[in-house]
Amino acid sequence: MTPGVALGAPSELELFRRAWRRRRARRSTLVALLSTLLFAIVAYLVVTSAPGWPRVRTTFFSPTVAWNSLPEIGAGLWLNLQVLLVGGFLVMVVGLLAALTRSLRGPAFAPLRIVATAYVDLFRGIPLIIVLYLVGFGFPALGLQGMPTSPFVLGTVAIVLVYGAYVAEVFRAGIESVHPSQRAAARSLGLNHRQTMRIVVLPQALRTVTPALLNDFVALQKDVGLISVLGAVDAVRSAQILVGQSFNFTPYVVAGLLFVLLAIPSARLADAVSARARRRQQSGNLL
Amino acid sequence: MSAPVLDVRGVVKTFGDNVVLRGVDLAVGEHQVVALIGGSGSGKSTLLRCASLLEAVDDGQVLLDGEDITDPRIDADRVRRRMGVVFQAYNLFPHLSVLDNVTLAPTVVHGRSKADAREEAQALLARIGLADKADEFPDRLSGGQQQRVAIVRALAVPPRVLLLDEITSALDPELVGEVLAVVREVAAQGMTIVMATHEMGFARQVADTVAFLDGGVLLESGPPAQVLGDPVEARTRQFLARVIDAGRL
Structure with missing residues (x-):
C-alpha cells in the first residue's frame, strides 16, 4: 500500500467475498470436526466391543503396571537419548564429509568419489538391524586390541553408518540445489x-x-531403540525385561509412548521450519 | 598500443558438436573499453567465460599481462583474483548482506583486515549511491541496485580487467541507465573493460573498440563510429539493421 493514500471502507463486493469465505470456512471446520468425532466413536466402539477387549485392556493398558515400570523404562530412555545426541552429531559430520567427497569434481578425485558413492549405496541399502548385528557382534569378534565391546558404542557406530549415508544424500541434494552461477560468481x-x-x-x-x-x-x-538388539539396556530392553517378569505387555506401550513424546517437539520444529521456508518462497495466498 | 592487458589468440571452444568459438583473436590494451556485439549464440558470453577461466578453451591461448592463463600449470585461482566479472543475473550471494558481498573477496582472498575492507566497501557503495543499503540483503534491492552492487563487488579489489557479461539484459528498461552510469564512471577512471552488450548506443558512447562476433568468428572490429556507422561486412550491416528495427540504436 502506498503511504499517504487513505483507503476508504471496503466495497460491497469485497464485504460479500469476506462473508462468503467466512461462511465456507465455518462449514469446513464443522464437517472436519464431526467426521473426526464420528470416526473416534466408531473406532472406540469396535475395539471395546471386541470379545478379547477385557483381556487386552488388562495386559496392555494396566495403569498400575504402567506406573511401576516408568522409572526403569525412563532410565533406559536416558541411554537412548545419549545415543541420539552423540549419534545425531556424528551423523551430521559423516554425512557432510561423504556429500562433500561426492561433489568433488575432476578425475583426480575419482577414487575418493567412488569410495564415498560405495559407502552411500551400501549403507542406504542394508537394513539397519543387519548393520547392528554385523557391527555389534562382528567387530568384537575380531578380537582387536582396544576394540570397544559396549553395545552403547557399537550401536551408535552402526546407527551413524546407516544414517550418515542417508544424510549424505540430503546434503548432496542441497549442494546441488545451489545454482552453478553462485559458484561461478565466487570463483x-x-x-x-x-x-x-x-x-x-x-x-x-x-x-x-x-x-x-x-x-x-x-x-x-x-x-535408537534398535540398539536393544545388542543387549544395551535401553527403554525397549527395559520394557522387554519387565514384560518377561510380569507377563504383562503394558511396559511396551509405556516405552512406545515415551518415544512418541520424545519425537513430538522435533516434529513440530520440522513443521515450523518447512512452513517458514514455504513462506519465504511464497506462491500467493490462494494456493 | 602498448602490450595488451588481455590478449585472446585463436580461441576455440566447443560444447559437444556445437562449435561456439572458431578461433577468435582479440587484444585489449590498458584503459581500453571493448564492446562485444552480436546476436545471441554468437559466442560473446562464451568468449568472456573463457577469458575469465570459467570455461577451459579447446584451443588457442588467453594471455593476461603477457602470461598464458590457459596453461594448465598456472594457479587459476590466482589468475581469477586479477579479473573482475559481472554477470547478467547479478549473482550476488543471497545469504550475505550487501556489505558482506562486497568485502568477501578483499578479506577472504586478499587477506585485508575486516575493518579496512568495510571502510573501503562503504566508500564504494556511497559512490554508487547505495550507502544506506549496506546492511540489506540482496533480495531487498531492485535489479538495478543489485547489479550496481555486483559491479562494486567485482571492483572491491581493483582488477586488471573488468569483464561485463550482458549486465543490463535482465533489467527493466528504466533501470538500465543507472547501471550504465556506473560503468561509464568506471571506464572514465581508466579501468580496462571488455563488455558483451546489446546496448549499441552505450557502446558507441563509451567503447574505444566495437567487435562484432557472428557464429563464433570475430567478423570485424574497430572504432564504434566505423563498425556501428559504416560496417565493412554484410553480416554486420544486416545485424545492425535488425537492431535498428528493434529500436535499440
Missing part, C-alpha cells in the same frame, strides 16, 4: 574450491535441506 572473485563451498555453497544448501534433516532426525529418534 571469479578468486575464492578457491574450499572457500566457495564453505562461504557460498554450504550456507545456502543447509538452509534448503534443514526440513529434510529434521525429518531424518525424527526417524533417528525411534531407531
Whole structure:
C-alpha cells in the first residue's frame, strides 16, 4: 500500500467475498470436526466391543503396571537419548564429509568419489538391524586390541553408518540445489574450491535441506531403540525385561509412548521450519 | 598500443558438436573499453567465460599481462583474483548482506583486515549511491541496485580487467541507465573493460573498440563510429539493421 493514500471502507463486493469465505470456512471446520468425532466413536466402539477387549485392556493398558515400570523404562530412555545426541552429531559430520567427497569434481578425485558413492549405496541399502548385528557382534569378534565391546558404542557406530549415508544424500541434494552461477560468481572473485563451498555453497544448501534433516532426525529418534538388539539396556530392553517378569505387555506401550513424546517437539520444529521456508518462497495466498 | 592487458589468440571452444568459438583473436590494451556485439549464440558470453577461466578453451591461448592463463600449470585461482566479472543475473550471494558481498573477496582472498575492507566497501557503495543499503540483503534491492552492487563487488579489489557479461539484459528498461552510469564512471577512471552488450548506443558512447562476433568468428572490429556507422561486412550491416528495427540504436 502506498503511504499517504487513505483507503476508504471496503466495497460491497469485497464485504460479500469476506462473508462468503467466512461462511465456507465455518462449514469446513464443522464437517472436519464431526467426521473426526464420528470416526473416534466408531473406532472406540469396535475395539471395546471386541470379545478379547477385557483381556487386552488388562495386559496392555494396566495403569498400575504402567506406573511401576516408568522409572526403569525412563532410565533406559536416558541411554537412548545419549545415543541420539552423540549419534545425531556424528551423523551430521559423516554425512557432510561423504556429500562433500561426492561433489568433488575432476578425475583426480575419482577414487575418493567412488569410495564415498560405495559407502552411500551400501549403507542406504542394508537394513539397519543387519548393520547392528554385523557391527555389534562382528567387530568384537575380531578380537582387536582396544576394540570397544559396549553395545552403547557399537550401536551408535552402526546407527551413524546407516544414517550418515542417508544424510549424505540430503546434503548432496542441497549442494546441488545451489545454482552453478553462485559458484561461478565466487570463483571469479578468486575464492578457491574450499572457500566457495564453505562461504557460498554450504550456507545456502543447509538452509534448503534443514526440513529434510529434521525429518531424518525424527526417524533417528525411534531407531535408537534398535540398539536393544545388542543387549544395551535401553527403554525397549527395559520394557522387554519387565514384560518377561510380569507377563504383562503394558511396559511396551509405556516405552512406545515415551518415544512418541520424545519425537513430538522435533516434529513440530520440522513443521515450523518447512512452513517458514514455504513462506519465504511464497506462491500467493490462494494456493 | 602498448602490450595488451588481455590478449585472446585463436580461441576455440566447443560444447559437444556445437562449435561456439572458431578461433577468435582479440587484444585489449590498458584503459581500453571493448564492446562485444552480436546476436545471441554468437559466442560473446562464451568468449568472456573463457577469458575469465570459467570455461577451459579447446584451443588457442588467453594471455593476461603477457602470461598464458590457459596453461594448465598456472594457479587459476590466482589468475581469477586479477579479473573482475559481472554477470547478467547479478549473482550476488543471497545469504550475505550487501556489505558482506562486497568485502568477501578483499578479506577472504586478499587477506585485508575486516575493518579496512568495510571502510573501503562503504566508500564504494556511497559512490554508487547505495550507502544506506549496506546492511540489506540482496533480495531487498531492485535489479538495478543489485547489479550496481555486483559491479562494486567485482571492483572491491581493483582488477586488471573488468569483464561485463550482458549486465543490463535482465533489467527493466528504466533501470538500465543507472547501471550504465556506473560503468561509464568506471571506464572514465581508466579501468580496462571488455563488455558483451546489446546496448549499441552505450557502446558507441563509451567503447574505444566495437567487435562484432557472428557464429563464433570475430567478423570485424574497430572504432564504434566505423563498425556501428559504416560496417565493412554484410553480416554486420544486416545485424545492425535488425537492431535498428528493434529500436535499440
